[in-house]
Amino acid sequence: MQATANRPRVDPKALRKSLITWGAVAALVIIGSQIGWDTIWREGFIRPMLNALLFLYANVGRSFIVAITIFTVVLRLITSPLQIKQTRSSKRMSELQPRVAELQKRYGGNKERLVQEQQKLYREAGVNPLGGCLPTLIQFPIWIGLYRSINSILADTPLELMDLGKDVYAGFSAIKDIVPLQSRFLWLNLAKPDPTPFVLPVLVAGSMWLQQKMMTQPSADAQQASMNQTMQLMMPLMFGYFTTQFSSGLALYFLISNIVGIVMQWGIERLESDTSAAALEKVPAKSRGKPENGSKRQRSKAKR
Amino acid sequence: MTAQEGVVYAAMAMGQIVALDDSQGGAELWVYPQQSAAPGFGCAILRAPEENSDRALDAVYGIPVLSDGLLLVTSYDSRLYAFDRETGERVWDFSAQEAIIGSVTLHQGIAYFGSSDHSVYAIDLQSQRLVWAEPFATENWVWGSPAVDDAKVYVGSMDHNVYALDRATGELIWKTDIGASIVGSVTLADGVLFVGGVDRRLHALSKDTGEELWMTEQLGGWVWGEALVRDGHVYFGSLDGRVHALSVSDGTARWDSVALDGAVRAGPALFGTDLVFGTDAGKVYLVHSETGDTVLRFEADGAVLSTPAVVGNTVYLGTTNGRVYALDLSRRGDPQLWVYPPKK
Numbered sequence: 001m002q003a004t005a006n007r008p009r010v011d012p013k014a015l016r017k018s019l020i021t022w023g024a025v026a027a028l029v030i031i032g033s034q035i036g037w038d039t040i041w042r043e044g045f046i047r048p049m050l051n052a053l054l055f056l057y058a059n060v061g062r063s064f065i066v067a068i069t070i071f072t073v074v075l076r077l078i079t080s081p082l083q084i085k086q087t088r089s090s091k092r093m094s095e096l097q098p099r100v101a102e103l104q105k106r107y108g109g110n111k112e113r114l115v116q117e118q119q120k121l122y123r124e125a126g127v128n129p130l131g132g133c134l135p136t137l138i139q140f141p142i143w144i145g146l147y148r149s150i151n152s153i154l155a156d157t158p159l160e161l162m163d164l165g166k167d168v169y170a171g172f173s174a175i176k177d178i179v180p181l182q183s184r185f186l187w188l189n190l191a192k193p194d195p196t197p198f199v200l201p202v203l204v205a206g207s208m209w210l211q212q213k214m215m216t217q218p219s220a221d222a223q224q225a226s227m228n229q230t231m232q233l234m235m236p237l238m239f240g241y242f243t244t245q246f247s248s249g250l251a252l253y254f255l256i257s258n259i260v261g262i263v264m265q266w267g268i269e270r271l272e273s274d275t276s277a278a279a280l281e282k283v284p285a286k287s288r289g290k291p292e293n294g295s296k297r298q299r300s301k302a303k304r
Numbered sequence: 305m306t307a308q309e310g311v312v313y314a315a316m317a318m319g320q321i322v323a324l325d326d327s328q329g330g331a332e333l334w335v336y337p338q339q340s341a342a343p344g345f346g347c348a349i350l351r352a353p354e355e356n357s358d359r360a361l362d363a364v365y366g367i368p369v370l371s372d373g374l375l376l377v378t379s380y381d382s383r384l385y386a387f388d389r390e391t392g393e394r395v396w397d398f399s400a401q402e403a404i405i406g407s408v409t410l411h412q413g414i415a416y417f418g419s420s421d422h423s424v425y426a427i428d429l430q431s432q433r434l435v436w437a438e439p440f441a442t443e444n445w446v447w448g449s450p451a452v453d454d455a456k457v458y459v460g461s462m463d464h465n466v467y468a469l470d471r472a473t474g475e476l477i478w479k480t481d482i483g484a485s486i487v488g489s490v491t492l493a494d495g496v497l498f499v500g501g502v503d504r505r506l507h508a509l510s511k512d513t514g515e516e517l518w519m520t521e522q523l524g525g526w527v528w529g530e531a532l533v534r535d536g537h538v539y540f541g542s543l544d545g546r547v548h549a550l551s552v553s554d555g556t557a558r559w560d561s562v563a564l565d566g567a568v569r570a571g572p573a574l575f576g577t578d579l580v581f582g583t584d585a586g587k588v589y590l591v592h593s594e595t596g597d598t599v600l601r602f603e604a605d606g607a608v609l610s611t612p613a614v615v616g617n618t619v620y621l622g623t624t625n626g627r628v629y630a631l632d633l634s635r636r637g638d639p640q641l642w643v644y645p646p647k648k
Contacts, residue, residue, distance in 0.1 A: 156420065157380065158365050158405060158447065158569075158609075159624075161487065162584070165502065165526040165543045166567055176484035176503040180445060180462055 045145035047167050053153055057181060058174040064154070065185055068253050076260045079139060080268075083261075087215070087268050092127045094217035147250060154183055154249040156191035183249070190249035197244050200251045205240030207258035212236065214265045305622045306368045306375075307613040312620050313375055313389070314628045314644075315364035321377055321385075322628075322644070323392060326618070330630060330644040334392030336360075361385065366407030366449070367610055369415075371429060376415060378404035384417065384427065396432050400425060400439075406449040406489060411471070416457050418446025424459050424467070426474060436474030442467060448489035449530075451497065458511065460486030460499045466509060480514035482507045487526065491571075493533030494552050498540075500527025506540060506548070508555060518555040523548070530571035530611065532579065534593060539579055541568025547581055547591055547598075559596035564589055566607070573612045573619065575633055580619055582608025588621065590633060601633050602640070 032040055056067035076083075099121060107114040122128065148163075155161035161180070168175050183190040194200040212232045243251040306313045311333060312324040323333040337360055362381035369376045374395060375387040380403045386395045401421035408415040414435055415427045423439035424446055443463035450459040456477060457469045462485040468477040484503030491498040496517060497509040506527050508517040525544030532539045537558050541547050545567050549558035566585025573580045578590040584607035591598045606625030613620045617634045618641065630641040 156403070157363065158487075162528070162543065162567065162569055162609075165487075165528070170504075170524065176501065179485045179502050 041141075041145075042167070045141055046148055047169065049142075049145050050149040050152055050164070050167050051169050051172060053149055054168065054172065054175065054178070057153075058178050062178065062182060063185075064181060064183070064190055064249060065252065065256075068150075068249070069256050072253065072256050072260050075142065076257070076264055079142070080264060082139070083264060084268050084272075087265070087272065089127065090215070090217045091272065092125060096121060096125055096127065146253065147246075150250050150253060151247065153181055154191040154247055155180065156183065156189075185248075185252070188248040188252075190252070191247050193244055193246065194248045194251060200248055200255070201240040201243040204243045204251055204254045204258070205236040207255055207262065208239050209233070209236040211258050211261045211265065214262060214269070305610060305613045305620050305628065306370055307615045307618075307620050308370055311389075312613070312628060312630070313368045313370070314620075314622050315361070315368055315377060316622075316626050316628075318626070319360035319362055319364065319379070321361065321364075321368070321375070321387060321392065323375075323389070324628060324644050326615075326630060330628065330642040330646075332644075336387060336392045336394065338392065362403075365405045366417075369408050369410060371410050371413075371415070374429065376408050376410075376429075378407060378417060380405070382419070382421075384408065384415065384425075386429070386432075398425075398427055398432055402445075405445075405447040409450050409452050411452040411454075416450045416452055416459075418442075418448065418450065418459055418461070420445045420447070422446065422461070422463075424450065424457065424469065424474070426457070426471075435472075438474070440467070440469055440474045440476070444485070447487055448499075451490040451492035453492060453511070456511070458490045458492060458497050460488070460490050462486060464501075466490060466497060466499055466507075466514065468511070468514060478514040480509055480516065482509075482516070482519075488528045489530040489571075491531040491533065491538075493538075494536070496533075496552055498531040498533070498538055500529070500531070500540065500542075502526045504542065506531065506538070506550070506555075508538075508552070520548070520550065520555060523561075525567065528569045532572045532574060534574060537593070539572050539591075539593065541570070541572065541581055543567040543569065545583060547572075547579070547589075547596075549593065549596060558594075562591060562596050562598050564598070565600075569609045570611045573614045575614050575619060578633075580612050580614065580633065582610075582612060582621055584609060586623060588612075588619075588631070588633075602629070602631055604629055 053067055053071055056070050057064060060066050060070060100118060103114060103117045107117055152160055152164040152167060155164050188194060209232065212235055216228045216232060239254060310326045312326055314322050316322055321336040324330045325333050361379040364377055364379050366378040370389060373389055375389045377385045379385060382400050382402055382404060384398045384404060388395055400419040403420040404417055406418055408417040413429050415429055418424050422442050422444055425439045426435040428435050442461035445462045446459060448460050450457050455471055457471050458466065460466050464481050464484055465479045466482060467479045469475065470477055482501055484501035486499055486501055488500050492511060495511050497511050498506060500506050504523045504526055505519045507519045509515065510517055523542045524546060525542040527540060527542050529541055533552060536552050537549055538552050539549050545564045546561040547564060547568060548561045550556065551558060564581060564583050565587050566583030568581055568583055570582055577593050579593055581589045581591055586604040586606055586608060587600055588602040588604065588608060589598055590601050604623045605627060606623030608621055608623055610622060617632050619631045619633050622628050628644040631639040632641055633639050
């Protein structure tokens with residue numbers, strides 16, 4: 001009986017989730033090794049994205065800017081559950097920071113115990129510390145696929161145009177009317193970097209900084225806070241530099257994507273705070289005042 | 305890739321131009337820019353790009369063309385370069401407004417070419433000046449090489465038109481809208497103009513009037529590479545990796561199209577009664593012109609996107625990985641004679 005009591009409890013829901021995840025990974029590996037990763041990448045990401053963009057271009061105003069804006073909004077809407085999940089996860093993590101700091105103070109000398117206690121805390125709070133990374137990781141192939149698609153669509157070299165020729169669906173007959181795509185927008189040749197060369201880099205870096213600032217939750221851990229701050233600065237600088245090197249069409253995608261991201265983050269924040277407020281109202285006043293529930297304090301800190 | 309009198313001229317990756325000695329296994333005769341002339345990093349930076357005579361060219365997509373003592377090379381950096389074919393010294397250059405993608409076509413000392421600035425140029429090689437009062441303006445990029453006869457210059461543009469211009473004045477004689485962007489070159493043979501489009505068709509036009517004589521059904525991919533005409537038949541490839549043989553007179557198929565591994569962007573070269581086709585998968589095929597029988601003869605280490613050059617039994621081809629191969633396709637077994645730069 002004693003042995004049974006000490007055995008770690010298995011949450012059937014978590015087990016099912018884990019089995020589904022690893023099953024999907026195993027299936028993907030098997031399919032990839034059979035069909036070939038190149039084929040999966042090309043048929044699963046590149047061609048659908050490229051043809052969707054071409055379809056929008058051909059049917060909505062023959063403007064790359066309009067096409068990429070619609071595409072970005074649709075893509076952001078499709079991936080919005082991930083963004084909501086990411087926001088919730090980082091918010092919860094942020095709310096747990098005072099308790100994590102408490103644990104660090106208490107078990108600082110015993111690393112093993114500290115890890116155990118932290119894991120216990122996360123488990124009880126229903127938070128996965130790596131949960132915030134997964135949505136970002138899932139979006140990476142989309143970004144890379146888009147980078148390749150945009151380069152092909154705005155082709156101004158034979159190699160890029162050849163990629164477009166090979167990737168366009170055979171049934172997409174409008175292609176003969178739209179190649180080469182109109183690549184002039186304001187002062188920009190969309191196939192080439194911004195000639196100024198600071199307008200787009202500054203806009204991309206600025207909008208990315210704002211988006212990062214909105215998405216990063218305040219951290220009580222000094223080391224984490226410092227890392228967040230560095231990331232908040234480094235990422236926009238990096239993308240600002242990329243913008244000076246990449247085609248301005250891609251830079252415009254970064255900009256539009258950031259703006260859409262900012263608007264969506266603002267919407268999610270509003271939605272989340274309304275949900276949290278409603279949830280708080282349901283909690284008895286006694287519980288709300290508990291010191292270990294740092295959410296209210298964190299929220300007000302975040303708002304500041 | 306151009307080969308003449310035992311010397312192979314090629315444009316390499318990173319904008320280098322090389323002359324290789326075929327009899328010495330592809331040994332360098334000269335390289336532009338010359339390594340010894342490099343004045344050092346600082347000096348090159350301090351000078352304006354025009355003054356950097358040792359500067360490498362931007363990407364080169366067209367085939368280098370020989371004219372008397374000159375080697376003519378077009379570049380993505382908007383210029384037509386003329387090099388001394390013996391020494392590799394840059395003799396002169398001519399600037400267009402935008403990238404020059406296709407090769408020049410020579411006729412009686414005049415170089416004809418198109419540019420991404422939408423224009424068609426005619427440059428006198430003696431004076432390096434425009435022959436016409438001004439370049440002929442189309443409404444979109446001109447990436448293919450023109451075809452030229454004594455009276456006219458024929459060129460395709462991405463504005464969907466094939467233009468026939470007066471060779472002496474550059475004035476428009478006729479134009480025909482084929483209904484799709486024209487990416488590649490125009491081929492003139494047997495009084496017929498052949499041009500491929502992104503509508504996945506090959507079009508045959510009368511050279512006198514521009515009237516469309518026939519066009520193929522929609523193929524599986526864009527028709528980009530130039531066509532080769534021989535004995536009343538026209539041979540060409542398409543980006544879906546198929547090779548076609550049609551009758552010049554009415555476009556009927558000589559044999560069923562043949563599938564190769566990889567997209568066919570370049571036109572074929574004639575090797576006896578066979579056609580040499582390269583693909584973007586690096587495969588080199590011999591296709592029998594009369595039967596369509598196909599044999600894979602070589603696998604290069606990069607995409608073959610330009611038409612091979614054939615001299616006698618030797619086929620010279622370049623890859624996008626920056627290698628030049630000399631192959632003897634007539635011999636059994638491995639056809640490779642040499643490769644430049646040699647593999648370590």
